[in-house]
Amino acid sequence: MNTVEILKQYIKEELMNGAGGDLDVNENLLASGIIDSLGVLRLVSFVEERFNIEVPDEDVTLDNFQSIQAITDYLTQLQSA
Amino acid sequence: MRISLPQVLDQAAERYPDKEAVRCNGKALTYAELQRRADALACLLQQQGVRRGDRVGMFMNKDLESAVTVYGIMKAGGAYVPLDPFAPVSRLNFVIQDCGIKVLVTKPNKLPQVKEMVAETNLTTVIGIEPQANLGVQCITWDSVVNAPPTARPNIHVIEQDLAYILYTSGSTGTPKGIMHTHRSALSFAEWAADEYGLTSEDRVSNHAPFHFDLSTFDMYATAIAGGTTVIIPEFVTKFPASLSKLLQDERITVSYSVPFALIQMMERGVLESRDLSALRWVLFAGEVFPTKHLRRLMQMLPHARFSNLYGPTETNVCTFYHVNEIPQTDEPIPIGIPCANEEMLVVDADDNPVPPGEVGELLVRGGTVMRGYWGRPDLNEKGFYRRQVFGFYEDVFYRTGDLVQLLPDGNYKYLGRKDRQVKTRGYRVELDEVEVALLSHEGVQEAAVYTVPDGEGSNLIEAAVIPKEGVELTPAMLARHANTKLPHYAVPVTIHVMRDFPRTSTGKINRRELQALSMKNGASV
Structure with missing residues (x-):
């Protein structure tokens, strides 16, 4: 599975409890209420464990985590740094 | 003299037409423009x-239009009813029907939910x-608001008791209840706060x-009374x-008002040390x-700012306040302080008799900031107020805070917990808040929530959920041992869950009801 699929699966199954049909990579995860404060923490720790990286507090921002695309871009940037 | 909230806007627009009234998402409206759109x-x-x-x-994510909407509705003579943009539609439909909403002001991105609302309620118009x-139903776009001629002024006749x-x-009981505030009760708070x-x-x-959430009325109306700028923080940023700490820095925020949880989060993960919050x-x-231990740390991190604890159920806006002038030396909870101007406090026992100063009792409040009552709930309005006879022919009406x-001897009031958080477990009387304080006094504990679950024999068992501080390993046994040193044996939680975070309400408070439900569900499946 590529990064997008891994994220999609986690968000749909764990954060949306299996609800919600197709999740667009650009869909704002917060606008639809999919993710709340608790969800943000869970998502960040999932990303850290699954991709074996450490996300510093200053990177846990709206810009980096608002959509699947944003997270993917962030991960790419982190891995190429 | 001010008699209504829209008048606050009109006065600011006259004094400060070109000043920014509201900002959000990098956009702004001046007072003159906000007034024109609200009109x-x-x-x-x-x-x-x-x-x-x-x-x-009013059903929308926070934006500049939120400000236009609240003033616009009140300028039409109406009362605005904010619907939680993230709540389940069925709950919102209950609210719409409960208080008889016919007209809804929303934004295009809410179309899917609005469709459900229109189908299930008696809405006639959607803006x-x-x-x-x-x-x-009748649908009208925001364009007609934005592009209206500047001369249009509504014909209003509203007095402060409306x-x-x-x-x-x-x-x-799980059914939402509508807390009604008048222009007077809102102004009483906003004018005092400004x-x-x-x-x-x-x-x-x-x-x-x-x-x-009632905190928003300070942000909007106290600020407008002074002609200041309200910086609306989008839900996502919070x-x-x-992101929140960066916004406070970039927007040069001078006054912030929030629940403690938001501040604790910002302190834990908001990289405050790299932000300039000197404004x-x-x-x-x-x-x-x-929790005082967190407050102390925040005060140390922001030495130039002053801190104030405001207290009051939504029914009273705010009725007491306490300025934390010095960094607290102990973990003793800070007081809720002294009454705001134009408020009278009564502390009474279970029979509504005032208790001697220094004794514990329920707080009753009378004053300008107290609500009119609950919408359409004579039962709650009967129970929720205490009526003191005066001279045998009229009454002073106090809200029962519960x-x-x-x-305290220094004139401050100390909050000891909810009246209804007092429980009995196996015959013993326990204040659940006291158990929380005991768990919080463990040095490895970040947050603690205590709640009851039925024991199947007509009584309650006390359970707790605890979030450890980052990097700290806690086990239920360690916490139970600690609680044993602080509490009578019957008050020590029978089960302690160590969690990464708690469920929260839409306003950021710990959702103890949800914790309780989770525990009962998991318990049943074992």
């Missing part, structure tokens, strides 16, 4: 039949959705709370502590107890 919306609402006292729904959406807004909160915190036209006040002069908090307090 236009009000005219539109009046054309749609909105009259004095009519309830008008903010295109007519092409074919909802089967309804300004209704805020719905969860009721103890004065007490010395707000000026130079202030930039953050709006952290959602509009369905979920990211590092911040007041940090106000309310809505929940701020909060237990104690008057």
Whole structure:
């Protein structure tokens, strides 16, 4: 599975409890209420464990985590740094 | 003399027409422009039949239009009812039907939910959705508001005793109840707050709370009284502590008002050490107890800011306040302070008899900030108020807070917990808040929530959930051992769950009901 699929699966199954049909990579995860404060923490720790990286507090921002695309871009940037 | 909230806007627009009234997402409206748009919306609402006292729904994510909407509805003579943009539609439909909302002001991105609302309620008009959406009710776009001629002024006749807004909160029985505030009760709080915190036209006040939460009325109306700028923080930003702290820095916020949870999050994960928050002069908090050990750390991190604890159920806006002038030396909870101007406090026992000063009792409040009552709930209005006979022929009306307090020798009130958080377990009487305080006193504990679960024999068992500090390993046995040293044996939780975070309400408070439900569900499946 590529990064997008891994994220999609986690968000749909764990954060949306299996609800919600197709999740667009650009869909704002917060606008639809999919993710709340608790969800943000869970998502960040999932990303850290699954991709074996450490996300510093200053990177846990709206810009980096608002959509699947944003997270993917962030991960790419982190891995190429 | 001010008699209504829209008048606050009109006066600011006259004094400071070109000053920014609201900012959000990098955009701004001046007072003159906000006034023009609110007037236009009000005219539109009046054309749609909105009259004095009519309830008008507001359903949108926070944005500049939120400000236009609240003023526009009130300028039409109506009372605004903010609907939680993230709540389940079925719950919102209950609210719409409960207070008889016919007109809804929304935004295009809410179309899917609005469709459900129109289908399930008696809405007749929706503003903010295109007519092409074919909802089967009158739909009018925001363009007609934005492009209205500048001369349009609504024809209003509102006095201070008229309804300004209704805020719905969860009721103890699970049915939301509508707390009615008048222009007077709202102004009483806003005028007091603008004065007490010395707000000026130079202030930039953050709006952290959602509009369905009463903290938002400080952000909007106290700021406008002073001619300052309200910086509306989008909901999404509040979920990211590092984004929030950056916004406070970049917007040069001078006064912030939020629940303690938001401040604790920002302190834990908001990289405050790399932010310049030197403009911040007041940090106000309310809505929940701020654990003193966290407050102390925040005060150390923001040495130039002053801190103030505001207390009051939504039914009273705010009724006491306490300025934390010095960094607390112990973990003793800070007091809720002294009554705001124009408030009278009574502390009574179970039979409504005033207790001697220093003894614990329920706090009753009378004064300008107290609500009119609950919408359409004579039962709650009967129970919720205490009527003191005066001279045998009229009554002073006090709101029963359900909060237990104690008057301290220095004149401050101390909050001791909810009256209804007092429980019996196996015959013993226990204050659940006391158990939380005991768990919080463990040095590895970040947050603690204590609740009851039925024991199947007609009584309750006490359970707890605890979030450890980052990097700390805690086991239930360690916590139980600690609690044993602080509490009588019967008050020690029978089960302690160590968790990464708690479920929260939409206003950021710990959702103990949800914790309880989770525990009962998991217990049943074992």
